Amino acid sequence: MTDPQSRLSANVIAERLAGGQALLPGGLLLGLDDMTLRVRSNSAALLENLQGYFSHIVITDADADTDTVIDLHAFECAAPDLSVDYVDWPREAGKAGRKDAFFDLVDGRIVQKVRTGMVFLQSKDHRIAAGPCLENDNQVINFINAQYMNMLQQNGWSICHAAGLVRNGRALGLAGFSGGGKSTLMLHMLANSGTAFLTNDRLFAKRDGASDDGPKVWAAGIPKLPRINPGTALNNPLLGDIVDAERRTELASLSKAELWGIEEKYDVDINQVYGTGRIIGRAPLCGFVILNWAHDSTAPTKITPVDLARRRDLLAAVMKSPGPFYQRADGSMYESDAVLAAEPYLATFAGVPVYEVTGQVDFDRIARQCLALFDDQGGLP
Incomplete structure (x- = not known):
């Protein structure tokens, strides 16, 4: 039956x-x-x-x-x-x-x-x-x-577990392993005038061969505001008011490790905090930064160019499952046991500069170096 x-x-x-x-x-x-x-x-x-x-x-x-x-x-x-x-x-x-x-x-x-x-x-x-x-x-x-x-x-865009910013008409992707601080880094960089918000946790990339200058890789964001943990709010002067005064006092007594483990999320209103006109939907992708640093590391913070084809361990921080809501154009649903393939991502990012960040966590230092990627097409200073 x-x-x-x-x-x-x-x-x-x-x-x-x-x-x-x-x-x-x-x-x-x-x-x-x-x-x-x-x-x-x-x-x-x-x-x-x-x-x-x-x-x-x-x-x-x-x-x-x-x-x-x-x-x-x-x-x-x-x-x-x-x-x-x-x-x-x-x-x-x-x-x-x-x-x-x-x-x-x-x-x-x-x-x-x-x-x-x-x-x-x-x-x-x-x-x-x-x-x-x-x-x-x-x-x-x-x-x-x-x-x-x-x-x-x-329509052929690859989903990435990454944040994104736009400056000088170009986008930079920021990825990291769970708890790596990509949203925190992005918000540090947004404090600089001329930098706009693209996306917080889902960045989409697509190679477009129709450009007059040859193939370009485009980055697209979604209209989802950054959701941050209380540690991020407390350590960024622009975001302190997101947490009410009483809760800030409670959190201020905690260690960095304790703050990092708290499961609280707060929305950051980009227009309210950083000003209107600071959200952009799409831009050509100029590079990708993957945070592979550690909170307990004592090594100097370093950013190094890498080849994703040779460092597939880093690609794992970028790849993202479409999830249970994904419905293909033919009406079929994405399967719960589907396995993500690396090859489409490697093809999309071919020729895009990719950098790995290692060592101790230093948001100010890496924010400055990431901003340099926008300002100097030749790469890191």
């Missing part, structure tokens, strides 16, 4: 998640490179939060190409119980605990956030978030960004 769950479609799940709840008229329009998203919800408060977060890409109906708008619905409600047999999505190396669970439909996928109970439907015709959205608006933000990331990957 056929299991009824094996015949579930996205249309059926979409109806269950909506549960007869009425969406507010209008919605929030987000204008991205090559894509426009319309976010609708039954919660005015959620839409207000999202409008504030995505303020730099909010557009009006007059600016939108209505023929290519993709709709996403977010229902504020109790955590849905769909009575399906979820399977845990495997965590990356070094990560513990359950985070995402999924159930594959005949034409899409349901993803459940284990800790919050939020449920997401990803299909070609439906993009729905349901559950306590207001309490977990960061997960709704991630789901919105997942739609843009899907489009980029469907």
Whole structure:
């Protein structure tokens, strides 16, 4: 006898998640490179939060190409119980605990956030978030960004676990192993005028052979604000106010090692902290820096050119799984047991200068040297 769950479609799940709840008229329009998203919800408060977060890409109906708008619905409600047999999505190396669970439909996928109970439907015709959205608006933000990331990957962009900055019209990627400090380094560099934010944790790269100057590798970011730990906030004068005064006093008494281990995250509003006009969506990639330093090292901080083809151990810090929300253009979903291949990354980054940072952690020193990469096309001074 056929299991009824094996015949579930996205249309059926979409109806269950909506549960007869009425969406507010209008919605929030987000204008991205090559894509426009319309976010609708039954919660005015959620839409207000999202409008504030995505303020730099909010557009009006007059600016939108209505023929290519993709709709996403977010229902504020109790955590849905769909009575399906979820399977845990495997965590990356070094990560513990359950985070995402999924159930594959005949034409899409349901993803459940284990800790919050939020449920997401990803299909070609439906993009729905349901559950306590207001309490977990960061997960709704991630789901919105997942739609843009899907489009980029469907169009040949490689996903990288990296931050990115733009200066002098060129982008620099910053990668590192877990806890390596790429976001902290990026925010140090953003304090310099003329430097703009590209992306915090997901950088996309694509080789373009159509340029008059020969092939270029382009870098694209996503509209996701940096999320930092309290140690980063306390050690950067521009970010101190992100943590309230009472909590700052508590954290100031901790050692560096204790601060590093705290699981707290704070959003950095780029426009508010660094000024408007400091966010750029795409730029040619001039180099990649991989942080391979150590907090307990006493060796001098050093930055050295490397060949990724010979140092595949470093490539592991750059490669990133598309994750459970990735849906290919043909509608098929990315498999939980898929193995990332190094060759596409090596092909994309061929000819791009790559540098390894080793020794003790010294953000000021490396920030200065990374800025020099923008200012001197010949390489490091």
